[in-house]
Amino acid sequence: MAQARALDRRRKSVRNIRKITRTMELIATARFKKAMDRSVAARDYTKHLAKILENIASVGADVAHPLLEIRPTTRTAVLVLTGNRGLCGGYNGNVVRQSLALLGQWRSEQVATHVSVSGKRGISALKFRDISIDESYTIFEDKPEFAQVAPIGQAYLAAYAAGEIDRLDVAYTRFDGIARQEAVTEMLLPLAPPQAAGETAAKLASDEYDFYPSAGSILQELLPASFMARLFKCFLDAAVSEQVARMVAMKAATENAGGLIKSLSRQYNRARQSQITGEIMEILGGVEALKQ
Amino acid sequence: MSEQKQTSRGGRGIQCVVVTPETTVFDTTASFVSLPLDDGQRGVGLGHAPFIGRLGVGEVRVAARQSGGQTSRFFVEGGFVEVAHDTVTVITQRAVAADSIDAQEARRELERVQSAKAVGPQAIEERLKASEAARSMVRVAGRSR
Numbered sequence: 001m002a003q004a005r006a007l008d009r010r011r012k013s014v015r016n017i018r019k020i021t022r023t024m025e026l027i028a029t030a031r032f033k034k035a036m037d038r039s040v041a042a043r044d045y046t047k048h049l050a051k052i053l054e055n056i057a058s059v060g061a062d063v064a065h066p067l068l069e070i071r072p073t074t075r076t077a078v079l080v081l082t083g084n085r086g087l088c089g090g091y092n093g094n095v096v097r098q099s100l101a102l103l104g105q106w107r108s109e110q111v112a113t114h115v116s117v118s119g120k121r122g123i124s125a126l127k128f129r130d131i132s133i134d135e136s137y138t139i140f141e142d143k144p145e146f147a148q149v150a151p152i153g154q155a156y157l158a159a160y161a162a163g164e165i166d167r168l169d170v171a172y173t174r175f176d177g178i179a180r181q182e183a184v185t186e187m188l189l190p191l192a193p194p195q196a197a198g199e200t201a202a203k204l205a206s207d208e209y210d211f212y213p214s215a216g217s218i219l220q221e222l223l224p225a226s227f228m229a230r231l232f233k234c235f236l237d238a239a240v241s242e243q244v245a246r247m248v249a250m251k252a253a254t255e256n257a258g259g260l261i262k263s264l265s266r267q268y269n270r271a272r273q274s275q276i277t278g279e280i281m282e283i284l285g286g287v288e289a290l291k292q
Numbered sequence: 293m294s295e296q297k298q299t300s301r302g303g304r305g306i307q308c309v310v311v312t313p314e315t316t317v318f319d320t321t322a323s324f325v326s327l328p329l330d331d332g333q334r335g336v337g338l339g340h341a342p343f344i345g346r347l348g349v350g351e352v353r354v355a356a357r358q359s360g361g362q363t364s365r366f367f368v369e370g371g372f373v374e375v376a377h378d379t380v381t382v383i384t385q386r387a388v389a390a391d392s393i394d395a396q397e398a399r400r401e402l403e404r405v406q407s408a409k410a411v412g413p414q415a416i417e418e419r420l421k422a423s424e425a426a427r428s429m430v431r432v433a434g435r436s437r
Binding site for chain 1 (some may be wrong): 296309311312314315316329330331333341342343344345348367370371372374376383385
């Protein structure tokens with residue numbers, strides 16, 4: 001009986017695990033939907049900003065701005081966006097790997113690097129590799145708020161303006177759609193110069209916008225705003241991707257648990273049956289012995 | 293000018309949209325929109341010439357199209373506005389509906405900003421900006437009551 005009972009016990013514990021992973025999958029699904037809604041709602045802002053930027057670029061305004069000039073990189077900043085929690089497949093590991101590649105590159109070029117990490121997972125992963133972290137955040141969960149991201153962005157802008165950093169890279173998981181998320185490193189500062197879009201140029205020319213107070217002055221404000229929007233989008237993407245990764249990982253775990261239960265059940269039934277057969281044989285043996 | 297007017301929208305009302313980095317706060321058809329530009333309030337009626345402007349701190353007022361409809365007020369802190377084809381798009385980092393501003397909270401904030409010490413030209417400018425923002429918020433809050 002011992003083997004059958006042990007199998008049964010294992011089966012029960014796997015069942016409990018399956019219950020947990022299934023619940024986690026459901027939670028991740030719900031959170032993903034919410035995060036996705038937020039991400040979609042935030043797109044309008046970026047879209048309108050980009051439109052104004054295009055307009056200004058197409059009137060040929062003077063687009064010289066400190067945020068646009070590319071300086072030789074002597075000091076750089078890296079921001080790593082990971083999750084606070086694990087159990088989400090390769091989500092955290094992939095971002096950490098991306099950031100390590102970048103940090104390694106800066107180290108080999110002997111560039112001083114300011115490292116900021118968001119998420120407990122990333123913090124402990126980098127600490128484990130003996131990388132000193134200058135700043136860490138654990139406040140970002142599945143709903144990053146603009147008011148939380150804004151101070152971080154302002155600090156980077158101020159550091160960039162003061163010449164304390166020449167470049168900012170963000171390592172995060174880009175969300176390209178529900179079936180595709182990719183850990184990437186993106187350069188956010190200096191900003192890519194605005195380009196007048198070719199196809200819409202004809203339409204824009206007919207609009208002939210006036211600028212109050214002037215195109216240059218709007219640009220002064222617009223570039224920091226578009227940097228903030230991009231930074232915020234990184235946080236939103238990271239949040240959505242984390243939920244997707246967790247959803248997928250927990251779905252796989254639930255399915256694996258199901259398979260494990262099936263094979264354990266089979267083993268258990270076989271063990272029980274062979275035990276019964278053995279007992280019958282014993283009884284029959286006993287009966288035969290009594291007859292004689 | 294006449295060929296620029298879109299007949300589909302012209303004559304009906306102004307599409308007014310307020311977007312922040314997080315979401316679209318407000319989207320409606322209005323008859324008149326008043327905007328706090330960098331250098332003063334500016335009104336936009338039907339058929340206004342297209343322009344892009346920088347917003348200061350202040351109140352966006354949107355008069356509803358239907359007579360007797362509610363006028364919506366928002367407190368915005370900087371940002372941009374794009375006006376074209378009877379569409380007004382307000383793009384701002386922060387937009388708060390005027391009736392959800394806590395007037396006392398705003399006043400406390402103003403006092404806090406005004407009592408703060410600022411040393412150096414940059415800090416002084418920042419303080420000026422902050423106190424202007426706080427004062428404007430108090431004003432908007434006061435008006436909505």
